[in-house]
Amino acid sequence: MRRVIVSAAAVALIASATTAFAAQTTTGTVKAFNHKSMTLTLKDGVKYRLPAGWKNPGLKTGEKVAVTYDVKNGKRTASAVEIRK
Template sequence: MRKIIVSAAAAALLASGSVAFAAVKHTTGTIKAFDATAMSLVLEDGSSFTLPKTFKDPGLKAGEKVRVSWDMSGKNKVAEAVKIVK
């Protein structure tokens, strides 16, 4: 019985660790380039993001300060949301 409990606890610990790495990240910066056709966004610090096909442009333009909520997909940063910051 003790082995089952220890095994279950170890499995739960390992599973919860991978969930923590899947958390959405946030970046705030100024837009350097936005291409609605290519679905890409580049910030002045060099961070680049791919935008999903369902992305609705809130009026993004170069020089605008934004907060990007993103996650990794392979080697690409995929923006889940882009919000203009005042």
């Protein structure tokens, strides 16, 4: 019985650790895009760093977007930005 409980606890710990680092997606409206610093700011004030080599799909202020990101060291790093209609 003890082995079953320990095994179940280990599985639960591993499952929770993997989901804690899973990418998240949010939607919002572009407030600012700075190509030089590779940052995207949404109207809610949240900033996202964009990866090196990221290609701008034509972002403009006021455009609705979906941002897929991870949080690393308290900073949001986008892996994808998609323009929404």
